[in-house]
Amino acid sequence: MKKLVYILALGILTVSCNNNQAKTEGAQEGTSLSSGENKGELPVITFENAVHDFGKITEGEIVEYSFKFTNTGKGSLLIRNAVASCGCTVPEWPKEPIKPGESGYMKVSFNSKGKPEGFTEKEITIEANTEPPVVKGPKVQCTIVKKA
Template sequence: MNKRMNLLVVAALFLLTTACKKETVNDKAVTLDTLSAQRPAAEPKPNVLPNYKVPADGKYPVITFEEEEHDFGTIQQGDKPTYEFEFKNTGEADLIISSARGSCGCTVPEYPKTPIKVGESGKIKVSFDSKGKSGETSKTVTIMSNTKEGSKILKIKTKIEVPQKN
């Protein structure tokens, strides 16, 4: 028991003496936390685009969709319906869509790869593969762009019927 306590005290003293380092910066003593300096940097937020900076003029594009949700209605299992979400750049700068990702492999979006000028329109085509699925289903597509918000979520939904076997 005594050996265990001594070991614990030695370990605590070791951590206290190595965890912080004093440095002098502009003639002031500063304590640096060397343990936190060794930690990996935090992961960037998913809606923050590393290649985009805040515009110097403060003008952003705005992506305005005619509708942000589409219902395919009732479809048969194995059908592959598609829908085009139409949008317009109603902001004050060119709109750049950097990616569009479906919530699963069955939902595949296609998006414009070139900048959309102010006042221009575009389409994001979403294809849904219902193979192996049944019942009420809803999926999302996340659009990453250089808008102030950084992302937009579109939704699709459907009811999938399984064909009767004779």
Template sequence: MKKYLLTLAVLLSLSMAASAQDAELLDPTPPGPFIKFSEMSHDFGDIEQGDRVEYTFEFTNTGDAPVVISNVLTTCGCTASSWPREPIVPGASSKIEVTFNSTGKIGHQNKVITIMSNATNNPERVKIVTNILPKADS
């Protein structure tokens, strides 16, 4: 019985080690800078036409070299952004602030923000989503 339990324990530990190695092979972080966002999308829910809403996307450089963001592109003039201009060293976190102006918009909106950088996962994209309701009569 002890041999059986010992064999089972050895096989289980080998299986767990192999699973961890498989996970690293499936999702490795390549060498160089790498941007990892805490959230890839934010839903504002329902807002009223004319509202301005803001959201901050937080990210970490999980790579082994500094990340330098060269540009942040938005899909229309209704979306603006601000981003760090200084390099983000490995292990450090920073943020990209996004403002959406719903003036002249109605219904479901899905705005993609494209982050251009020297990261190995360049370009990276995040998005904001909202549903714009007609302005209530005052």
């Protein structure tokens, strides 16, 4: 009876180790380069201007700027997500892949409603199929003045 328990325990242990190994290998494959690029063929996102200063704006004003970027890498660039350091700043980006050497635009809108007077700066963080997969993107800045 004890031999049967040991055999069952060994069998369960073997099966569970193989399942964990398969899950780990699958997770590694899934988190690597989702678009199948090799490390040397990764896309690189390069912005023409890293910062745009709107100058003085009146509190409540909504301003927009489109940052031009180019894929200076060797693989197609796919931006998965872009978020700003504050909800008052909203980025919009192309959803289709950007081939090597091609350019695109990331439009950034800033809503100054309810913001305090003075200088402010908001940064965009980009998640893409680059290495590293999360990169700091462009910044918008301005000086907010109260309505007259």
